[in-house]
Structures are given as C-alpha cells and as structure tokens.
Amino acid sequence: MNDQALVLNAICKTYNAGKPNEVRVLRDVSVTLDRGEVVALVAPSGAGKSTLLHIAGLLDTPDTGDVLVDGTNMTRLGDDARTLARRGQIGFIYQFHHLLPEFSALENIVLPQLANGVGASEARDRARMLLDRVGVGKRADHRPAALSGGEQQRVAFCRALANAPGLLLADEPTGNLDPTTSDQVFGALMDLVRETGLSALIATHNMDLAKRMDRMLRLEEGRVVG
Numbered sequence: 001m002n003d004q005a006l007v008l009n010a011i012c013k014t015y016n017a018g019k020p021n022e023v024r025v026l027r028d029v030s031v032t033l034d035r036g037e038v039v040a041l042v043a044p045s046g047a048g049k050s051t052l053l054h055i056a057g058l059l060d061t062p063d064t065g066d067v068l069v070d071g072t073n074m075t076r077l078g079d080d081a082r083t084l085a086r087r088g089q090i091g092f093i094y095q096f097h098h099l100l101p102e103f104s105a106l107e108n109i110v111l112p113q114l115a116n117g118v119g120a121s122e123a124r125d126r127a128r129m130l131l132d133r134v135g136v137g138k139r140a141d142h143r144p145a146a147l148s149g150g151e152q153q154r155v156a157f158c159r160a161l162a163n164a165p166g167l168l169l170a171d172e173p174t175g176n177l178d179p180t181t182s183d184q185v186f187g188a189l190m191d192l193v194r195e196t197g198l199s200a201l202i203a204t205h206n207m208d209l210a211k212r213m214d215r216m217l218r219l220e221e222g223r224v225v226g
C-alpha cells in the first residue's frame with residue numbers, strides 16, 4: 001500500500017468552456033490524503049465540492065491535472081479500468097442513501113461484493129458484520145423504505161465499505177438528517193472509518209462535524225484556501 005491514499009495534483013475543471021455560461025469550477029486544486037487520514041472538505045454551496053469529489057472518485061475527469069489513488073495515476077485510464085478501481089478501491093457516500101428499493105439492507109451490501117467477484121456466502125457474512133458494527137444488524141432483512149433516515153444512511157455507509165476500499169469519499173453524508181440523528185450517524189461513520197483505518201475526504205457544511213476530523217480543507221471559488 002502507498003503512504004498516500006489520494007493525491008489530487010493541480011486539478012482544473014471548467015464547464016461550458018469558451019461559452020457565455022462558462023463556469024470555472026476548480027482552479028489549480030491540489031490535495032493529498034495520507035493513509036488513515038480523515039479530512040473535512042468545508043465549502044459553501046456552489047464552491048465545487050461535489051465536482052472535486054466526483055473527480056477524486058473517478059466519476060468525472062479533470063480538464064488538466066492528475067488523480068492518484070493509492071499511488072496509481074488514474075487520470076487517463078479507460079472506462080473499464082476506472083470502473084474496476086471505483087468498485088474495489090473507492091467507497092462513495094452521498095447525501096441521499098441511493099439504496100436499491102427492491103432489495104433488503106443486506107442485499108444492498110451483498111450486491112457490490114458479488115460484482116467484485118466475492119462468493120455469495122462470504123459476501124453475506126461481511127454484510128452482516130458491517131450492519132452489526134453500525135448498529136442496524138436487526139434491520140438486515142428490511143427494505144430501505146421500512147428504515148428510518150438514519151438507518152438508511154448507516155446501510156449506505158456499509159455499502160460504501162462493502163469491498164473494503166482504502167479510500168472513502170463522502171458528500172454531505174449526514175446533511176439530510178435532523179441534528180441529533182446526524183450527530184449519532186456521523187459518530188457511527190467515524191467509528192467505522194477509524195476501526196478500518198480508512199482514509200476519508202468528507203464534505204460538510206457543519207463545523208461541529210468538521211472539527212471531529214483530523215484536519216480541514218476549505219474550498220472557496222474553486223481554490224483550496226487552507
């Protein structure tokens with residue numbers, strides 16, 4: 001394993017380049033996440049944090065600059081290689097859980113493992129272990145609609161960690177929850193991240209949550225300012 005879980009080197013991204021509605025979203029952004037480090041990405045709405053997370057998560061490509069995950073330069077990989085890297089090396093959590101509604105909590109965590117070549121029985125064991133760790137083991141057979149918002153998000157955390165990635169990217173992971181639930185669910189996420197030694201970049205508006213991470217990066221008008 002490389003000492004640096006993620007390196008973003010001089011990333012630039014502009015939407016609608018050269019047109020009247022051009023938006024320069026990221027202007028020379030460089031970020032390094034050491035192994036095991038948990039970093040808060042603090043940014044006002046529209047500052048470019050989703051764009052940055054999507055580029056780090058290989059869901060979008062920068063115009064210029066490089067993305068290295070666990071020491072490998074992913075910037076110019078083809079679609080198949082990017083998909084493989086996303087599936088095995090990177091976990092992504094959104095503000096909304098995006099669980100598959102027709103499958104149980106357990107199945108939602110089993111499916112990404114099957115896609116990654118894990119056997120069914122091993123995948124079920126790991127899914128149960130993850131659900132137990134975040135306190136929703138008793139809800140394993142429920143579909144997402146039968147779960148509370150906090151429980152849905154805990155299941156989404158387990159799904160992101162299903163294939164034991166080294167890097168977790170999260171975009172306002174508790175932004176959709178009331179303050180008390182957000183605090184508890186964030187605590188469960190942090191416990192899981194610390195226990196597994198994950199490196200994480202977690203976008204949030206919430207300064208109380210940001211202070212519980214190792215350090216803070218601020219993104220303003222497309223630049224990292226500290």
Ligand code: ADP
Pocket residue numbers: 015016023025043044045046047048049050051052
């Ligand atoms: P944040 O997550 O910080 O709210 P985003 O990364 O979603 O910010 O967006 C940053 C800016 O880029 C916004 O002004 C947004 O309107 C613009 N933007 C995002 N995606 C696109 C796109 N696909 N086409 C054009 N503009 C976009």
